[in-house]
Amino acid sequence: MGFSMSPGRDEEVAGGGAAAVSLLTPNPQDGTTAAAATATARITARAAVAAALYPPPPKEGAFIAYVIYFVLGAGYLLPWNAFITAVDYFAYLYPAAPVDRVFSVAYMVTNFIFLLVVLGVSSKSSAPARINAGLGIFVVTLLVVPVMDAAWVKGEREIYAAYVVTVGTVVLAGVADAMVQSGVIGEAGELPERYMQATIAGTAASGVLVSAMRIITKSMFPQDADGLRKSANLYFIVGIVVMIICLICYNFVERLPVVQYHKNLKIQALKEENSEQGLESVSAWSSLIRNIVRRIKWLGFANSLIYIVTLSIFPGYITEDVHSKALKDWYPIMLIAGYNVFDLVGKCLTAVYLLENAKIAVVSCVLRLLFYPLFVGCLHGPMFFRSEIPVTVLTCLLGLTNGYLTSVLMILAPKLVAIQHAETAGILMVIFLAVGLAGGSLVSWFWVI
Template identity: 40%
Template structure:
């Protein structure tokens, strides 16, 4: 006798439109770059702020201010953020980023005298950093949530974009710094130019987001999301006519199976393809086997803890990744290691090295994704070895303090940070039901911010 739970009314689904010329991928990449652009702009201008505020431990101060503001704001977004649409949160965040990057050069021109900052200008600057961290929290969960409703390659585009942000900002700082004299007035003039170009970039990100919302592929997945939230399609019925017990939907296979046969996975790919072929109205020669997506009842409210229980391991690993990274970058690299050969270029080049390899790491999931949980956990835990390695650069043999050793360790720190951030952000939304993707993005961003906050606090321990 056929198990009634396996007898489904399966409705054919239209194929998602193609991302012509990879426009959606490119826009998500650009928005990922914009997401951390203001943060990277502050920390990469370490030479400029160091001249204005000597002895203020400026990168450590910025890190702590930004990250604690971000962490606090994420808590508020979790509780109250759904009162506003993702589009409103994303647009507001980028608009405020644009204003912040304009205010910094205006502050320099209007209030900095004799190439020295004052307590008031420092307080205003730190206040702007706090606002930037708040806006980051406002839009980051929404942006990853929107991408999480699409195939996972678009989440990878955002994480790659965040890596590109650091690389672009570092390259911009190197160009503007090299273009003007290595004097205090020259550093200030180059910084004014640097922040103005950054503001123009954010204006381009806002224009790109307007384009994204018009793309057919975005309209398709937004419509699918509304269907999931408002209708119970393709419901499995019991033979005796009882109420439906769960919802399922056939969807196009967007990529290689990542969680096959996993009991915790919402993507059940081990059902017979013959059942699909025999369903009324289904195509007879599909290009690839479809995916049967198990959905919670559309009437079930999505809660933070409900989603956290599904992805807690990935969330904790995200925290540990950034705990290690932010304990070393940017404070240790910009303040604690020195080079007589490179002078004030040394922190700029170290930050550029980190950002470059962070970008490389975030691009690697395009070609290879580690999907084994044990391997991911082992690699993340091994990153703790960066602590004794960098400690030896300060207090070990003279050879360990050589520039090439510090650059090599910095490259490894950036590459591993980028890769595991990308992998965790890609896999987490696929461990939950599609309508929970935005909440999953918020969970991951919360733990990312928790790691950032813990790392920012840990960065001060190097001064002991």
Template identity: 30%
Template sequence: MGDSEPPPRIEGKYTAIVVCWLLGNGCLFSWNSMLTIEDYYVYLFPSFLFVQKYHPSRVLTLVYQPFAVGTLAILTYYEAKINTRKRILFGYTLFFLAVLAVLILDLATSGKGGIGTFIGICIVSGAFGLADAHAQGGMIGDLSYMNPEFIQSFLGGAAASGALTSALRLITKAIFENSKDGLRKGAILFFSLSTLFELLCVVLYAFVFPKLPIVKYYRSKAASEGSKTVSADLAAAGIQTELREATEELKQFERKGMKQLLSENKDYALDLFLIFALTLSIFPGFLSEDTGKHSLGTWYALVLIAMYNVWDLIGRYIPLIKILKLESRKLITTAVISRVLLVPAFYFTAKYGTQGWMIMLTSFLGISNGYLAVCVLTSAPKGYKGPEQNALGNILVLFLLGGIFAGVTLDWLWLIGKGW
């Protein structure tokens, strides 16, 4: 969605790409850490009251999403008036505090389960959703008027968080598998690393990213086009600028409004909704609980989640090869709709297939999710000014999170007939 690359004299491009990758990772690292230790939570919360299972892989995701979608809807509506710097810093700081709270909760309860602990973890899950709406929506909106490679890197980092957490989980499970209280030790190590990483993201966004020359260039350009959301970022970079009242371009943006922006890009918004609705109706709940028992034993769900995350990461980098990138709006929509065939494919594979077929199918779910998401977000129409691009980025992320919310709700349908 960004403009063409600035003149070669603008420095800091590759540093910005690395920082964007780390910040993208930070948007989902703590949340993926929680998803990846599902084997620990299934052990910790086996059952309560009249319900046979807590279903942590489903419940925690379902708690997360209303906070993410509801908050982002409000932030998107008021996007033009919100201080982007404060918004994003709040998001990363809340990620840090929330993942620290999970660690403290486990230490305070000495790894005991129970309804009280489960409610505490659900509250933290809601905090993750609130943080996601501030950080991810704000970052994609912010990067939408910059170099398209920044969005590519940010999305790649978000996918890498899943692959990294899966790899770390497999390593910690192997290290602690034969030790007493091994699951808990692995989880504590996991969240300790997540806490440190989220703190790094706060530092990177607060002190490194805004001072990069190329970032200053794009933000100054956005300010000249009438953006009122970048003034704090420019001040943090040491650039004193007075934002003039609405320019002709900003007036045009205000006449169009959110509704017209959405109308002009409704296919992209719907594509993102459908991509993530389908994916989250299967991952992680179905993969964690409904794939049967195989020779991999307790490793089976972890391997499936790891394969999804690795191939999702690979899929997000395929569009870098220009000949392999889908840019036709009709072809993207056709590919997105065709993924509905994965639902019966997973159903019959879980019922009749071997673990090899399930691993292959899960890999395809991951690669198609990552590939199509990046194609949509980097192919959205150009030609808008900075304020419009920022607003469009927020709109698209809102539909992305809406799709995730729909998906985690639909995921419960797999439990029909199982006495849940």
């Protein structure tokens, strides 16, 4: 496995001037001495020009940008979480339909297809336009369910025309996810590492928020039809509010000096590349994609493997296969909350310590396969291993490793390419992640621990 890590972009831009040139040229990957000398010569030749073009990055708005990227990360997963958390209510309304499985297939298949579409058009389209359009679609999809419930369904069962509409909104949400997630991850990849860390941590915060809402609604509302209806509507209303906040925040963060600085770096790099290579053709774009895939393929493989392992265990095994006489139906809820909290902790840990060795990161992802025999032991092993404590500890470790390694991979991958291609690398990593989500879902369907 041939890995090479470019220096962190935080360090690259810290000195401005000559350091900024390293943003425009990727480091040689496992290259010869001659290739390294050529790259060094190119950097040196551009240093004088870059000193004038690229002053040190502004610090104004850096913390605000960090917070907003955290909010955006939480936001783009919230619509899916709203649909899947309200699945009890949908299962009550449509008892003859396998709601949870249909939702998963409809969302993930659509999301994957449109991620490929976004990859194909990313060089010809604007990421801000895709993100704004996707957030707008999210608002519409989240509005459909409570409006339809108030005006048409009204808690009545077996109105399967409404079920078709609901599945249609899930499909639309999958389209919106592809537009927003790829855009936000792509743009975060063009910025210093801490902004990708904020985005990925935000995705975990979305899970924590949903778990908190699930616990609150279970405590507040009776677990009958009316209680399930109120809970579902609450999930969607909260989702709508968060999407509107995301729309406002995203259009604000685009104007912050720290973000504009790095966007200008990308624009200059693209102009320079186009002046050297000419206008981009379809064959040139395909060649570029292949080159980026070669650079990040092992990180992408590891990203897929993380979610194959995680989703083949969580939440299916957690909610269906383990039981507690003491905690009863609170047990799976508490396990899911524990997973989500430790997933957030893992994704925040990269702000404290970032594992920069790509080989170790990939090997660590492979070692997560050990969770399979460990969780099997919780079902069929010694009696002490079947109790609540081992299951809880393993579930929290599953979340912690999922969070930390996901954050590491998503931070490292865009730094393996030049800044003008960081967005594309980010989109490709999201596609690898989607492959892992689909693979994990399939394994959880056809193979039960």
